[in-house]
Amino acid sequence: ICFALSSFNINSIEAGHALKMFAIACVSPVLAGIIWVGKKSYLKGFLVFTLALAFLLTINHTQITYYTIIACLVLVIFVFGKMLIERDFGHFVKSGAILLVGALLCGGANLHLLNFYNMSKETMRGGNSELVSNEGKEKSKGEKTGLEKDYALSWSYGKLESLSFLIPNIMGGATSEYLVSNRESETYTALASSGDPNANELAQASTPYWGDQPFVGGPIYFGAILIFLFVLGLLLASNVEKIWLIIVGTIFLFISWGRNISWFTDLLFDYAPLYNKFRTPSMGQSVLQIAIYAIAFLGLNKLFEKQIDKKAVEKKFYIALGIVGGLTLLVLIIPKLFGSFEAPNDGKLPDWLRNALVSDRIGLAKSDAFRSLLFIAMAAGLIWAYLKDKLSIALVMPIVLFLSVIDLWTVDTRYFNKDDFKKKAELGTNVQPSPADQQILTDQDPHYRVFNVLGGNPFNDAQTSFFHKSVGGYSAVKLLKYQELIDNHLTKGNMAVLSMLNTKYFIVQGQDGG
16 A cells, blocks of 8 residues: 555656556566465466566566566575575476466567567667767767667666655755745745845746756655664564565665766666666666565564564664654754755855755755654554554554555645646647747648747657647657757757758747747
């Protein structure tokens, strides 16, 4: 339940990444199938592994599939390594054959993936270009066979930003929000009293987010209670259960950091097969969250076993509470210990506005730190009462679950709520033609194209294509030769090339602002 309500998943739904969510739902059962086969539940393991993998491949979210393979490799090393250590060679051969048959069945039913692989060689995620840059710029090994590295690593999650797993607003929240919209904020007061003629323009810089990702729909929050249970699980779960999950979690935490852990990312980007065809490193949290929630559950499972030494567990309980509660308390008391609370572009702002933004961001972090501390205290209080034989497991577990759901739900609905839903009847009225669109639409020539540079990057724009044949538009797998045309000619305004593409109209900013 809590895995489903992780803000990584909810934010993905809000952003429209439906296929990614279907794929993430398949990862855990694929791993579960391998575990069952390893425990000699051959039929159950085979069916779960094969069906889940078949769904995953059919959904065709290649990046999540790639991440699943990494997680499976770690798990397989541990499961089959244990068989070899125990010299159970018959089980080793049988398990290997079962999983291989399942994988081959799924692969054979999804041969279309070979087409995608072959097509990728012609795209910006694929092969070499026959063109040579006159600038003589050297490229790394990875950039010759995949995406350009800076582009691929744009959405790298910050190391400090990972504190949002515990405290959602440690980095401020979503880039689409504006502190100035809160009339009680210091930013609003500073702008309202500034008398600055550019106040409206400055208000657009009042985002609470101060990380270095281009934009975010919201923080990745796994739940304060769940992070507390995760640390408790690290202390309580057996090594056989948790070590492979710790390794998987560490790998995908490092993947999500992207350019912020360059030695690791460069190694994967330059040498790991196919890795350089994927972008958005923060997507690594799709598997990281599985490891975190699984270890949290293992901790709970161990905590509520009938035959446990409650004295020994109590000591580890206090250690986990001290680590997670202490970290949260530090953010509440000394927030500046965790960063400047200044965004990368804040240096361009006047001091009076920058100071107000920092003050408001600190306020957001402290508010959520207090909130997380409160949820941790409530869950810890219940577990402490259980360890002291004051409450039964039948009462403690449902209340811990209820608190966890409330914890996650109230953060999720900050970014995904009723405002995100529209009636079908309203959808057709969302996109209205501008005066420029209306003027162009009077032209009955069927062949012309439109180049719209009014909204910034025309190659991240979809609205123009609603009304016209567009020179721009977005695709994550553009043909490499067209991406080169964009980079070397279209973005530089080469009129001969634009004419070659039948460009007849340009939508640009007029002197009157229209």
